[in-house]
Amino acid sequence: MAWARRILRVNLTEGTCKHEPLNMEWAMKYLGQRGLATKYLAEEIDPKVDPLSPDNKMIMATGPLTGTAASTAGRYSVITKGALTGAIACSNSGGFFGNEMKNAGYDMIIFEGRSPKPVYLMVQDDDARLMDASGYWGKSVWDTEEGIKAAHGDPQIRVASVGVSAEKGVLFACVVNDMHRAAGRSGVGTVMASKNLKAVAIRGTKGVNVDDYPAFAKAVTDGKAVLAENAVTGQGLPAFGTQVLMNVINEMGALPTRNHTSVQFEGAKDISAEAMAEPRRSDGKPNLVRNAACFGCTIACGRISTIDRTHFTVAERPQYHGASGGLEYEAAWALGAATGVNDLDALTFANFICNEQGFDPISFGATVGAAMEMYETGVLTKEQTGGLELNWGNAKALTDLAELTGRGEGFGAEIGLGSKRLCAKYGKPELSMSVKGQEFPAYDSRGIQGMGLTYATSNRGACHLRSYTVSSEVLGIPEKTDPLVTEGKAGLVRAFQDATAAVDSSGLCIFTTFAWTLEDIAPQVNAACEGDWSAEKLLEAGERTWNLERQFNIDAGFSGADDTLPSRLLKDAAKVGPAEGKVNGLDQMLPEYYEIRGWTADGVPSNETLSRLQL
C-alpha cells in the first residue's frame, strides 16, 4: 500500500507523458528508490551509453516510505548514468519534493530521450504535461523555482530544477529542489539539462497510505523515540548539523587539506559549527540563523544561514542578504580546507552560489583545490586562469570561481570539467583526488582507513554516503573500531554498503542510522508495505542492489583496476597528527573485500553470487 504502484514515463523526444503500473515483482526484490530505479535503468539502457546522449535515461524515484509519517521519510533519488563518472549514479535529496511526487501518485518518473527545445514537466496529480521552458533557460534554480510557482499561481507547487551550470555542461551539476536541497553528486543535473529538461514541478493531493496503520504508528513512534534519545540524532545534529565533525576530524588528522597535501587544517576552527554560532563583529548576529528539517524529519540537521552584510561578496548585493541554506560539513570542508580558505562568509557565499546555480560544492571545492595546487607549483599560470590568482587560501578567487562555474564562463568552465579531466588536461593526472572521476569528500583515508576501501569500491565514485564507516571508526556506531588499522574493515565496509543501499531504497534518510539499525527500520517498512520485510530481507535487498550496480559498472567498462586510490594516499604518508606516518592500506583490504563479497579476484561478482541474489 505504501507504494503508489504507478510510474510516469516521460518521452522527451516525442513529448509524451504516460502512466504505467509499477513492476511489483521487482519492488518485492528491490523495495524502491535506489534499488528499484537501478533495476529499471539497468533493464532499459545500454551501460555503455554516453551519459549525455538521448539514449541515457534519468529516473526520479521515491521509496515506499516516502510521504508517510516515518521520521525523515521525504526522500527521493535521481538515478542515471553519471555525467561526471560514466558509472551508475544515484543522488539522494531531501526537502519536500519527494513527498509531493508520491502524493501525486507516482513511485517514479522515468525520463527518456531529449526534447527538441527546453521544457519543464508540470504534474498535478494525474495530469502530467510538458510545458515550454524557453523563458527559464538561462535562469538560476532560484529564479526558475519562483517563476514556475508564480506562473501557475500556486505557491504550494514543489520544484526540482537545474541551474545555468548544468545547461553549460558543468559535469558535477545537481538537481536542486526546494531552493537548497540537492541530488548533488555525479553530475545528475548535467544529464537532466542534456535532455533539455529544465525543471520538474509537482503538486500532489492524493495522499499516501500504509498497509497496517496501527502497527505502522507504533513502529514510527518507537523509531522517533530512538532518534530523540540518541546523542547524535537527538542533540549533535540538530544543534550543530553535520558541521559537528569539523574540529573532531581535524583533531584526528583526517581532514584533507590543500588538495590532500596535509591532513590537518589550521583554519578548521574558523569554518566549524562553533564558528557558525559565534556572533559576528558587524551586527552581533551569528552566521547560523536556525536549524531546519526536511519533510517529516525529527532530527532537523539542516542549516539556515546568513552572510555578513559587510562582507566583500555581498556588500553591494542585497539579493544575498536574506537567509538561505548554510554550510554542511562536506561543503565547508571542500570550499574551505581543500582550498585553504578559512573565511566563513566566503564559504557561505560560495555555498549559496552552488545552490543558486545548482552544482556540487564537494566536487567544485575539491577541483578548485587541485587547480590551486597546479597554480602554486607553476603548472597553471595567471594567463591560463583568466587573471585569477589561485593561491592557497585566496577567498576572493574561490568566490569568483564559484560565480564563473555557476555560469560556465571563463576558467569556471574548466573547473566544471571536474578534477580528473582538468588535471589530465594540464598533464598532472596524479593531482586529481578522485575515484572513478568523482572527487573525495571530507575524510582522509590515511587517518580513517576504512574510508579508503569505501572510496575505492564505491559504485558511484568517491563518496562517503555509500558506506560511512566514519560512524564506526570515529563515532563508535554501532561499535568502535580503530581508524588507523585495516583489519576487519573489509567486512565493515561490506556491511555498511549493503545496509545503506537498503535505507536508500526505503524513502528514509541515511542519517537515521546514527541511531537506527535495520532492526529499527524493518518494523516501519514491514508495517507500511506488503510482503514480509525483516532486517535480513532488507539487507539482502541492499546486497542485491550493490551487486546490480557493480554489474552495471562492469558492463559500462569499469573493472577491478578502477577500485583504487590516487598515489598520494597510497604512497605519501600523513606528516602530522595521530595518523602521522600512515598511508592508506588499500592493498591489505581489497582482496579480502572481494572474497567476502563473493567476487572473483578481479572484482567481478561470481556466478554463484549472482544466482544467490537472483540477479
Place this chain on the structure above:
Amino acid sequence: MQKSLNIDPGKCTGCLQCELACSYDNEGVFNPSKSRIKVFNFETEGRFVPYTCTQCDEAWCMHACPVDAISVDAATGAKVVSDALCVGCKVCTIACPFGTVNYNTATGKVIKCDLCGGAPECAKACPTDAITFVDANWTGLEKMRAWAARTDSGATASA
C-alpha cells in the same frame, strides 16, 4: 479543564509532522494538502510558523453559517463543522479573519481544526514542542515562566 493549542514558532523546524498527523486523523491517509494545520516557511528570514484555527469564542465562521452547520463542542470549546449540514457555500471561509476554514473540492464541504475531539494529533506529533495543548486559561504560562527566570531574583547578599 478546557485546553488550547499553543504555538511557539521559534521551536518549529518545518518538518510537517503536524500536517501528516492531522491529515491522517481526518482523511485516513498521509496527505498534507488536506491538513487543517499548515506550516509556513518564510524562506529568507529562516522562520517556520505553524498556523491553524484559534477557536474564537465569538466565532465569525459559526455566526456566518446560514445553515448552522458549525457548532461548539461543549467539552473542548472547538468550533466543529457538521458534514451532514454543511452545504459548501463557503461563507464561513470568507467570514474567518484568519483563513483557517477552507473548502475541500473533493467533498464539497469545508474543513477546519476541531481539536481532534480534545486530543490534537498535531501536538502529539510535534517533535520540538512547537505545538502544545495547554490550559486554555494559561496559554501564557510557559512564556511567563521563561521571562520570570530572566528577572533579577531579588536575592540579597547576605555577607
